[in-house]
Amino acid sequence: MRRFVARMDMVFVATADRHGEADCSFRxxxxxFVTVLGPxxxxYPEYRGNGVMASLGNVVxxxxxxxxxxxxxxxxIGLHVNGRAAVCRADQVRDLEGAPPALLAAPGSAPGPGRGRAPELFVLVQVDEAYIHCxxxxxxxxxxxxxxxxxxxxPVRKGGDYFRAKREDRPWAPLVEPRTGAGA
Structure with missing residues (x-):
């Protein structure tokens, strides 16, 4: 399983908030890029994405x-890994036993021409169970x-407004009444 994770370049991350509302994201x-630290x-590094922060917010x-x-x-074939997660800063990850230096400046994440920003946050997962996905x-x-x-x-290289939803009505969003009167 460790060798399998070490060669993977993508993962689907499922989280839920305190009320159990679920979210699934792709990384x-x-x-x-997902580094096995021990048994x-x-x-894994967390990069700035669409700004929703659903996964990190849920982990918190x-x-x-x-x-x-x-x-x-x-x-x-697939591999399920379930456990408990915590958000960590780069300096906290650097101090973890088994964290390779390359993790903090993984290929493609180190600053430079055509490269992105180095990750500032990471998600540490303590594994409860891991099993095969048929x-x-x-x-x-x-x-x-x-x-x-x-x-x-x-924003353009990240996909921009691919679904052209930026200016669409959002009937699912709660209406917020403008504040009036003293203190508004």
């Missing part, structure tokens, strides 16, 4: 986390070339 990075712990409110690694390109319906995919801007903050 990617160079192979091994029951791993860590409710530390339960589910990670799903899927190998779409070789073995067509490959019966996992498709075998082929990689296509794509330039990646790891860690970029450029």
């Amino acid at each position: 990617a990075g160079p192979a091994g 029951r712990s791993l860590v 409110e409710n530390g339960h986390v589910g990670l799903l690694f899927v190998d779409f390109f070789e073995a067509t 490959g019966k319906h996992v498709p075998l995919l082929r990689r296509a070339g794509k330039d990646r801007d790891w860690g970029t903050d450029d």
Whole structure:
């Protein structure tokens, strides 16, 4: 399982807030961006994304986390990892036993031309259980070339308003009445 995680370049992260409202997000990075620290712990960098902060917010409110690694390109098999997560700063990760220096400046994350920002936050996971995800319906995919801007903050390179939703009405959002009167 450790070798499997070390060669993965993507993971699906499931979290829930204090009320149990679920969220599932995708994370990617160079192979091994999720680092196994020991028999029951791993860590991954957290980059600034769409600004919603759902995953990190959920981890702070409710530390339960589910990670799903899927190998779409070789073995067509997956690995579930469930545990308790905590948000850590880079200096805290640097002090963890087994944290390789490369983790803090992973390929593609170190500052430089065409590279993104180094991660400032990490998610440390204490593993409760890990088990196989059956490959019966996992498709075998082929990689296509794509330039990646790891860690970029450029809105266009991050996908921009791909779904053209920025100016759409949001009927699901609660209406906020403007404050009037004293103290408004």
